[in-house]
Amino acid sequence: MIKKYKNFDWVLMGTAIAIFIAGLLFLFSATYAKNIDFIIRQIVWFLTGALFFIIIININYRKIISLGYVFYFLSLVLLLLVFFFGSKRLGAQRWLELWSFNFQPSEFAKLFITLALIQYLTEHKINKGIKNIVITFFILLVPFVLILAQPDLGTALMLVPLFFVLLYAWGARLKHLFFIIGGGLVASPLGWFLLKDYQKDRLMVFMNPDIDPLGAGYTIIQSRIAIGSGGVFGKGWLSGTQNQLNFLTERHTDFIFSVAGEEWGFAGSIILIVLYYILVRRAFEIAKKTDDQCGVLAACGMATIIGVQVIVNISMTMGFMPVVGLPLPLISYGGSSLLVTMIALGLLESIAIHR
Amino acid sequence: MRTKILQIFFTIFFVLVSACLYYLQIIKGSFYSDLSSRNSIRLLNISAPRGNIYDRYGKLVVGNTLSFGVFIVPQEVDDIDAEMENLSEILGVSKSLLERNYKRNRTASFAPCELMRGVSKKAAILIEESRLEMPGVFVKEMPFRNYYYKEVFSHAVGYVGEIDQLELELLKPYGYNIRDLIGKDGVERFCDRILRGKNGGMQIQVDNRGRQVKVMSYRKPTSGRDVYLTIDAGLQKEVYSLFNGRKGAAIFMDPHNGEILSLTSSPSYDPNESLLKAMRSGDSPFLNRAIMGVYPPGSIFKLVTSIAALESKSVRADTGFVCTGKIKIGKDELNCWNKDGHGYVDLEKAIAWSCNVYFCHAGLLTGADKISEYASLFGFGKKTGIELFGESNGFIPTKEWKKSEKKEIWYPGDTANFSIGQGYLLVTTLQITRMIASIANGGALVKPHILKRVGDIDTGNFKIEPILKVTKESIDMVRRGMRKVIEDPDGTGNSSVSEIVSISAKTGTVQVGPGITPHGWFVGFAPSENPKICFAVFLENGGSGGDAPAEIAKLALEYWFEKHKNDKKI
Numbered sequence: 001m002i003k004k005y006k007n008f009d010w011v012l013m014g015t016a017i018a019i020f021i022a023g024l025l026f027l028f029s030a031t032y033a034k035n036i037d038f039i040i041r042q043i044v045w046f047l048t049g050a051l052f053f054i055i056i057i058n059i060n061y062r063k064i065i066s067l068g069y070v071f072y073f074l075s076l077v078l079l080l081l082v083f084f085f086g087s088k089r090l091g092a093q094r095w096l097e098l099w100s101f102n103f104q105p106s107e108f109a110k111l112f113i114t115l116a117l118i119q120y121l122t123e124h125k126i127n128k129g130i131k132n133i134v135i136t137f138f139i140l141l142v143p144f145v146l147i148l149a150q151p152d153l154g155t156a157l158m159l160v161p162l163f164f165v166l167l168y169a170w171g172a173r174l175k176h177l178f179f180i181i182g183g184g185l186v187a188s189p190l191g192w193f194l195l196k197d198y199q200k201d202r203l204m205v206f207m208n209p210d211i212d213p214l215g216a217g218y219t220i221i222q223s224r225i226a227i228g229s230g231g232v233f234g235k236g237w238l239s240g241t242q243n244q245l246n247f248l249t250e251r252h253t254d255f256i257f258s259v260a261g262e263e264w265g266f267a268g269s270i271i272l273i274v275l276y277y278i279l280v281r282r283a284f285e286i287a288k289k290t291d292d293q294c295g296v297l298a299a300c301g302m303a304t305i306i307g308v309q310v311i312v313n314i315s316m317t318m319g320f321m322p323v324v325g326l327p328l329p330l331i332s333y334g335g336s337s338l339l340v341t342m343i344a345l346g347l348l349e350s351i352a353i354h355r
Numbered sequence: 356m357r358t359k360i361l362q363i364f365f366t367i368f369f370v371l372v373s374a375c376l377y378y379l380q381i382i383k384g385s386f387y388s389d390l391s392s393r394n395s396i397r398l399l400n401i402s403a404p405r406g407n408i409y410d411r412y413g414k415l416v417v418g419n420t421l422s423f424g425v426f427i428v429p430q431e432v433d434d435i436d437a438e439m440e441n442l443s444e445i446l447g448v449s450k451s452l453l454e455r456n457y458k459r460n461r462t463a464s465f466a467p468c469e470l471m472r473g474v475s476k477k478a479a480i481l482i483e484e485s486r487l488e489m490p491g492v493f494v495k496e497m498p499f500r501n502y503y504y505k506e507v508f509s510h511a512v513g514y515v516g517e518i519d520q521l522e523l524e525l526l527k528p529y530g531y532n533i534r535d536l537i538g539k540d541g542v543e544r545f546c547d548r549i550l551r552g553k554n555g556g557m558q559i560q561v562d563n564r565g566r567q568v569k570v571m572s573y574r575k576p577t578s579g580r581d582v583y584l585t586i587d588a589g590l591q592k593e594v595y596s597l598f599n600g601r602k603g604a605a606i607f608m609d610p611h612n613g614e615i616l617s618l619t620s621s622p623s624y625d626p627n628e629s630l631l632k633a634m635r636s637g638d639s640p641f642l643n644r645a646i647m648g649v650y651p652p653g654s655i656f657k658l659v660t661s662i663a664a665l666e667s668k669s670v671r672a673d674t675g676f677v678c679t680g681k682i683k684i685g686k687d688e689l690n691c692w693n694k695d696g697h698g699y700v701d702l703e704k705a706i707a708w709s710c711n712v713y714f715c716h717a718g719l720l721t722g723a724d725k726i727s728e729y730a731s732l733f734g735f736g737k738k739t740g741i742e743l744f745g746e747s748n749g750f751i752p753t754k755e756w757k758k759s760e761k762k763e764i765w766y767p768g769d770t771a772n773f774s775i776g777q778g779y780l781l782v783t784t785l786q787i788t789r790m791i792a793s794i795a796n797g798g799a800l801v802k803p804h805i806l807k808r809v810g811d812i813d814t815g816n817f818k819i820e821p822i823l824k825v826t827k828e829s830i831d832m833v834r835r836g837m838r839k840v841i842e843d844p845d846g847t848g849n850s851s852v853s854e855i856v857s858i859s860a861k862t863g864t865v866q867v868g869p870g871i872t873p874h875g876w877f878v879g880f881a882p883s884e885n886p887k888i889c890f891a892v893f894l895e896n897g898g899s900g901g902d903a904p905a906e907i908a909k910l911a912l913e914y915w916f917e918k919h920k921n922d923k924k925i
Binding site: 165171224227228229232241246262269273277284300307311314315318 | 372375376384392561
């Protein structure tokens, strides 16, 4: 029994738990004045996630990857359901009500699609030609459009680095990759017309938040002020004026990093970033130690899912990236995101154990 | 190998993010920290109640009444249009007025914006009750400066208004702030630093909607101190109503100590109302005719001429001249107002009848220099120093002045004109009152004042400058003449004989041009023996001084003596 888990990555799990506990502190500070339920629900989700984690580490990751297409079709179905029956919040149709739970299929989709891509790429590891790249592209395109339609720009854009990271790790020729990047850049102005007005606003506001300080720019400005005013050691837990006096919006979900920055200062925030870095680094270490192409792809995929979300989320709360609506893994309030992250971690451990 | 490159790639991004964090929190930390406290900390001014103004007997003249103002916090409003509609119905004013006020007063979305002030209690309660339907609207108590006597006291007490740019620049070191109320005229202005007290303040922490979360510090406002005037509110009211809107000024004063019992300038304005209308009026109600307006004194100046002539021994009490109705001076001819002539007149009769011919003779004998000298001794040509703003100097002509300014020599005709108060001489009603006071009190020059008590300090002890050069005999001579003005059947003020009090006076009628009703003066004191009160009444284009101005003075004096007949002190 013990021997079976001798390759279990304790650092990875320990880091994840440390991040989660720190996250609970931030979440408490952000929500206790309003409702203590947030904390309780977040813990319940974490325990649920832990259950999935335990199940997954006991399954060989190859089996899970081999079910990639099944998950893929499941997520297409869910996304279609959202499209027709989803409930609307904050102007976006992202949520499905299921047994009185609201869950966000696009969060699961980014994991499931990754699994499907890995399965396809693993099955076609011999021919690294343009044909397989094109097929990969189309596998990605269908859910990409559905997610974009919700609209959930953040998750949709998540798929782009995933696509490149997986192709790169798979061994696609750099020539091909650069060709796609070039094509994407040429086509990107077209994308502008596909964006919703509020998304255009957000991009404009990112360029210059002062054009609309009380509207779209408000969140960014207030979040920047919160983080900046934290200084070296922060204003202290539960003492952030930006946080406690409600100047921060969405502070328990996407903007929770501003709570951390304000109340814990640079000292606390840099520790948090280092913890995330350890998490991502461990994931790549697992990939490096794995000989199996499937394992490498899966580890790199999970590292990307977590890493990109961290980088984009923190950058956007600081105002260095446009607001696209990506949660901070393990910390932002929300069951779907937490569950997905826990599954990703489980998969990483499974790779470490079963390689 | 590729995994390693990917790992490096991510490492670079993590380093970048950390660098951004360093920039934001360490490099720009104090900048954002400042922004953050500005976000959540507000300074609220708590205005100190302004001191009251009372009359000499403690009657409240100016005070504060509670009133209500309606405010709106823009960021809390859901539907501004519907709320304006609602408010206009409750307040009974047009919606466009509220919208105009909103546009004018709005500063920031979190800052309360004044929509209306002076709202009735009933409306205030109604608004408070429907607060839930109108988010962002609230009612605040606002002390309202109330001028209980409306127009009656305006030129003495002045009015308050919002501090203007110039005043703010000058007074900032003394703790004045933008939007402060400040006295703009009269005692409100003169005693502003005493009346205004010291504003308190509160440092409060607010949330994102500008709602108060907690008080961080508090400084209690210190109420302003009260001011007591020397004015008798009853007399003041009586005099103002006697003017009945006619243009002019009147001052009643205690001749012994310079306490002003009534100071009226008509027409006036009501400081409770919007002052714009009054400002546009052609009758210049803001002009304080009692201290700013300068006019030729006319015949009332003959009193000064008399004293100058007596003191310089140019005439004696029994010196007489024959008045034939006119007098020839050089090439010019000067008419007496009585074309038939007064016949033989001595000083007493000359004053009683206001004989021009007598005073031309007397003046020519005395000389312009001497008359100028005595005019100056009586306080003409310079401010009296009353605690009000905008007092005029008036003007005493001299030979030197005419030579240097007019490039003309001084003719005997000028002296003649000067003697009877015509020509270049200009005086204020207040200067005349002081001159009369020194005749009434036996030769002392008092300093007119309007403040009796400021806070706890009595201000009644003013220095009285004696007129050393004037003998009691001269003054008594003039007083006899003034008594005759009223008591002699042919005296110019005979119509003002009062059964209540004996009055001594002098009339003046100033020609202002052919076909224009002359200005009228009526100045004097009462009772004739042991005077208690002296006065000067001036009516612009009011006709003969013995008519309308005399009537105002007589009725006011009768009111005052009737009211105080049992009062031992006066």
